[in-house]
Amino acid sequence: MAKVLIVFLFLFSGFSAKPAGQDSLKFVDAASLPLVGKGFDDTENRYERLPARLKGVTRDPVWVLSTNSSGLAIRFRTSSRVIGAKWEVTRDVVMNHFTPTGIKGLDLYCLVDGEWKFVNSARPTGKFTEAVIIAHMTPEEREFMLYLPLYDGLSHLEIGIEPGSEIGVPLVELPRREKPVVFYGTSITQGGCATRAGMAYPNILSRMLGRETINLGFSGNGKLDLEVAEAMAEIDASCFVIDCLPNVTVQLMKDNYARFLDIIRGKNPEVPILLVENIRYTHMAFDQNTAAFVNDKNNLLKDIWQERKTQGDRNIFYMKGDNLIGDDLEATVDGVHLTDLGFLRMAEKMYPEIKRLIE
């Protein structure tokens, strides 16, 4: 522990880490503020992603991952010059290719001239953290969005402001709440391995599109579970994006992909569905087995897409994986999971296609 502290001291000398005002912030429970990015009202706890009725019904790993708060964000408005937070995570997850800031930190954005701009992240110190996120702002009223942890559960959150200031609900509906874009997928969809929550690709797309996005990414578990499709189908979405190929086998695709689509289509006959190929993992340039495995799945996905179109579905669309993260092989931390560089590239590639589908 001592060595960690020493390193922090090294890293932070030279600029102010604890601005004036930290000790005297007024904290407000975020439960009183609107939450965006949530697909279901009937969750067991506020900061979760699947309806309570799926507990004990869906597989355990899916359920546990659904208690991670990926894709959720608190919206608020304040003219406080300082913003801080107190929060408690449920599991204090640690991973060796992922920043704690991304796993279980918070990430603050501000609306500037109609665009969401990164303000700063709140860096976790363990299960419970209290931190100043930004200080020394001018005292004008601003709209904020605070992204919640990508890979941990959030049991409690308070937002800190200066004692003389107020915190209120937003005056601007951005992202737009009606008809969200729903993403179903894997660890990559859930946000692994963004350095901070705002850089997960569904969150970037929410800012780009000005539209709420719902993150149903389940790390290692985007396995076409049919009860998840049943739940998804209830969301009044503008588009369903199915980006689960990294977690399935060819056999599982043959068994479940068409049934998964049928369930969504059953309740949403005309809503665009976008099928996304497996991204071209950067290490596929070297690992022949992985390259073959991914190519087989992408080929089968193309067949599935063609078949649906042949059957008369005119609202089913396809996105190739080739160029989603660029072609310089630099966009992942481990061959598979995207860095902020990979996520920004992926969002920029998906943006025009999804924008076209939801307009």
Next chain:
Amino acid sequence: MAKVLIVFLFLFSGFSAKPAGQDSLKFVDAASLPLVGKGFDDTENRYERLPARLKGVTRDPVWVLSTNSSGLAIRFRTSSRVIGAKWEVTRDVVMNHFTPTGIKGLDLYCLVDGEWKFVNSARPTGKFTEAVIIAHMTPEEREFMLYLPLYDGLSHLEIGIEPGSEIGVPLVELPRREKPVVFYGTSITQGGCATRAGMAYPNILSRMLGRETINLGFSGNGKLDLEVAEAMAEIDASCFVIDCLPNVTVQLMKDNYARFLDIIRGKNPEVPILLVENIRYTHMAFDQNTAAFVNDKNNLLKDIWQERKTQGDRNIFYMKGDNLIGDDLEATVDGVHLTDLGFLRMAEKMYPEIKRLIE
């Protein structure tokens, strides 16, 4: 610990994490293979960055940080279809805005058609790790570069190959060893917070330029220490890049910046010196105090540069900080430290200028 393992299982089901062959690799001590990125031969241990004679002479934090292996890489050649590594770090550093992979992991690149391409990272499990980095390659001879930890010391490193294959010294001198580019600076220079070592900006520039780069970044401690300048001045460099502004005050610049330059100039009368402004921290858009602090230092740096030119130094150059990391405010994890996105942008901006200076 159990929960961490569970999360890893979630994350990795769906593709092969432990390829065939891991259990039977032959390991070779990297001490027999050439090390690039090292400014001084007379270090206390092989994977360190300052000469042993500075121990007890330079400030303690500078010395401790100089034992971090940032900027160093092992060069080798093999036709093994599998590459692995065993390594031990000295301190097992943990930080909350930095991936363990970047702090204390390894990062493998391969030369493909004359360009260095990311193969995969080796993800640390603690003080000692054994890991397969890549498997299932075709058995052709390839040139590799294995970047060492950015923010930890490396006490021992072995490279693993298939028992029937050989590992040898490179046949291609890339990066070129003669007349390296020397970078002096801060946590950002040292590589905070790249997700893996290859994405620290001096390492990216080494690949882009095809020239060895020497990383003398000391997290929080790029404070114009004159004994560090004395050591740097001994390197037969093609260019000195001084990128330490985040760690200094206006007063420290007034006291030491000119003396620091005089020492380098004394032994290198004609070598280009590039003065780099403080990057525009992303949170400067909101934090007025930080914005003023940075602007004051950048203004003083411009004065120092103008004065040197007025005094007749025709080989002193200046790089503005405004656009080094883009203007969308997305390039940092915490306002200050660059992600892979920020580092790639910074390297792309610096590349044409440094290329011009060293040719």
